[in-house]
């Protein structure tokens with residue numbers, strides 16, 4: 001079978017022969033390889049005649065955009081690395097010279113889906129859609145040394161990064177409420193053992209996280225200068241056979257629709273329904289994290305005026321600072337000195353903006369309810385766009401006082417949201 005590339009080379013040879021026969025000057029050298037086109041013309045593939053005239057019609061320059069593609073294979077030997085990866089469409093030569101792995105074809109066979117994997121600590125990520133993962137991934141890594149990756153812009157148009165935690169497992173707080181019987185300050189509460197942190201020079205508040213965060217994501221404002229970089233840092237305490245990560249790093253040009261674009265949202269959800277959870281919510285027996293201060297945003301969809309949040313059905317889906325004796329929803333001021341979430345404009349029902357059951361903005365304890373002193377969860381509605389939930393936790397363990405350990409779970413927050421039409 002003759003591939004497209006072979007046809008191209010064949011065409012080239014015919015032209016060269018024709019030129020020789022007719023004594024024409026040799027065509028430009030760069031035409032001998034497919035030229036990669038990075039512009040904004042319509043469609044992905046472009047073929048153009050090198051000259052006017054039928055004689056040279058076989059001689060085409062093939063151009064295609066370096067667009068995203070899905071790899072044909074998983075590029076992982078075994079285990080949890082079972083999904084295909086996102087890559088970028090390049091020629092085989094470009095892929096090899098940029099240090100990528102070719103996995104499948106794209107651009108009608110003229111390109112390869114080139115996937116970039118980075119494992120070595122201290123390595124610099126230069127390609128869009130790179131996967132940063134532990135060495136030996138998908139096997140876990142037992143290392144106690146710090147590991148960091150440096151992210152450079154793949155293009156100066158980039159303003160932010162989206163980190164997708166495709167796999168994320170490091171030690172969490174090591175705190176279950178049952179064993180949480182130490183007296184402060186010996187007990188670190190929701191303080192991380194291992195840590196993952198992101199360093200940027202933009203001043204964005206990015207919480208340090210740990211534990212189980214597969215499926216979570218973060219938006220990082222990297223800055224407007226071409227030379228701006230970001231660092232991803234892992235630090236570990238003690239031995240553990242549970243450390244495993246694969247983080248997809250997507251580089252987002254400034255003002256790309258469908259992304260927060262530097263408006264202060266660490267997480268950004270789109271769609272009419274969805275679920276948001278605090279970091280390290282996945283394990284049922286570890287605490288929510290201390291020292292968190294960030295915003296989770298939901299894009300308001302056209303024709304939808306309100307958003308309703310309700311507590312997920314999973315166990316302890318609203319347990320954020322459970323140190324109060326009464327198992328009731330709290331007065332707003334009670335939340336202010338401890339851990340809480342903020343839903344600015346929260347009210348009791350999505351029936352209208354002048355709703356009589358206007359509630360509170362801050363929620364804590366173990367009942368989410370727009371009314372105080374309630375013993376059941378109730379949905380909270382917000383008709384004041386932009387739609388946003390702020391997460392705030394202090395650095396204290398969730399105990400009543402130093403002498404009384406907390407026996408209630410403090411798993412964190414899981415909310416289902418649904419947008420309500422106008």
Ligand SMILES: *[C@@H]1O[C@H](CO)[C@@H](O)[C@H](O)[C@H]1NC(C)=O
Pocket residue numbers: 067068069128129154155157158250251252253
């Ligand atoms: C990086 O890849 C994503 C996904 O393919 C794309 O949307 C984005 O525009 C790319 N970034 C740059 C700077 O080209």
Ligand SMILES: *[C@@H]1O[C@H](CO)[C@@H](O)[C@H](O)[C@H]1NC(C)=O
Pocket residue numbers: 068069070085086087
């Ligand atoms: C990139 O990966 C996501 C899933 O992680 C997928 O939904 C998306 O279609 C991929 N992009 C491309 C261009 O294949």
